[in-house]
Amino acid sequence: MLTGAMLIARFDPRADADCLRACHQISLAAHDVDSAQHPPWSYRIFERAWVDGFGQDEVHECWLASGDTGDPVGCYLLMLPERENKTVAYCELMVTPARRRAGSGTALLAHCADRARAAARTRLRAFVLDDTAGTRFAKVMGASGGIEQVLRTMPVDASLPDRLAALRADAQPHASGYDMLSWALPSPSDHLAQLAGLHEVMADAPRDAGIEPTAWDADRITNMEQAIMATGAKYYTVVAQQVATGEFAAITQMAVDPQVPDWGAQQITAVRPEHRGHRLGLLVKIAMLDLLADHEPAVRHIVTGNAGENQHMIAINELLGYRITQTSRSWELDLTS
Ligand SMILES: CC(C)(COP(=O)(O)OP(=O)(O)OC[C@H]1O[C@@H](n2cnc3c(N)ncnc32)[C@H](O)[C@@H]1OP(=O)(O)O)[C@@H](O)C(=O)NCCC(=O)NCCS
Known part of the structure; x- marks a missing residue:
């Protein structure tokens, strides 16, 4: 799907290591900005989380957004639990720091919300670090915050x-x-x-x-x-x-x-x-x-x-x-x- 100058394409995390590595790189760059005091996930942990959430009963969709020269701009993982919380979708959504504040996050979130609705979900949830761009973005997008995790x-x-x-x-x-x-x-x-x-x-x-x-x-x-x-x-x-x-x-x-x-x-x-x-x-x-x-x-x-x-x-x-x-x-x- 083309959104503005951005192509948002689904990939299979079990088969397409290039796309998954691109998502991992985006997550490392985002981590450096938001949570440098903690270690980021190494590739093998990230891979497992994106493939199946560590053996949990959930369907996963992995989407990578690229710019007009094919460079990775952002990505999201959509998690659709199949045992509990079947009306809920969870996402991990990120934009590489150098490409922020240009509407990519908004476009990715709209795409992700459509996919969640297509899977009959009525609520879309994401885990976000306090006092980061993610919090400000979530508020502007109309989301409500849950209980504090420390x-x-x-x-x-x-x-x-x-x-x-x-x-x-x-x-x-x-x-x-x-x-x-x-x-x-x-x-x-x-x-x-x-x-x-x-x-x-x-x-x-x-x-x-x-x-x-x-x-x-x-x-x-x-x-x-x-x-x-x-x-x-x-x-x-x-x-x-x-x-x-x-x-x-x-x-x-x-x-x-x-x-x-x-x-x-x-x-x-x-x-x-x-x-x-x-x-x-x-x-x-x-x-x-x-x-x-x-x-x-x-x-x-x-x-x-x-x-x-x-x-x-x-x-x-x-x-x-x-x-x-x-x-x-x-x-x-x-x-x-
Ligand atoms: C949150 C994130 C996805 C936003 O990506 P983005 O491409 O910059 O988002 P957009 O350009 O579509 O921003 C939309 C609006 O959100 C708000 N916003 C986004 N980042 C902001 C910031 N750092 N400070 C203040 N407002 C911000 C603004 O209102 C912005 O509109 P504006 O630029 O016209 O003022 C990106 O910062 C990111 O990857 N963060 C790390 C991962 C994360 O926290 N994900 C949680 C997503 S729920």
């Missing part, structure tokens, strides 16, 4: 082992009757059902109005793990197991991309409601930091994201030494008006 980072430095030892000594007496288990992907098959149960606990975390939580089962865990392993990322799990029942009470997971070995990326942390009050959220995180020191000694920083109103998780993160580095939120466009 990114925090913590340094992994020489003082950490002593701080962790003191925190553990304080917390451990509250957690008798639990053992810690840990492993790297793939998860043992006899743990999958319990892992799915722990992922379901994430439904308790604050989220935007009208958004359904993900429903997890063992197959979905397996699909996600296979997609993560295909990126070459290292992915570690720590679980607190109740000794008397064998039940998994709490979990935390951490990813390390070998292309960015000095950064850890915190994934989910959850404690089953009936096991709360035993400091298990803190203790699984401390066990994870010990595991990282042994298996990923190059890690110097860890990044985590929480809803701004998730007070219990934030209190744990602040104790560990995380400090705010950026805020963000999802923006939603009503496609029916």
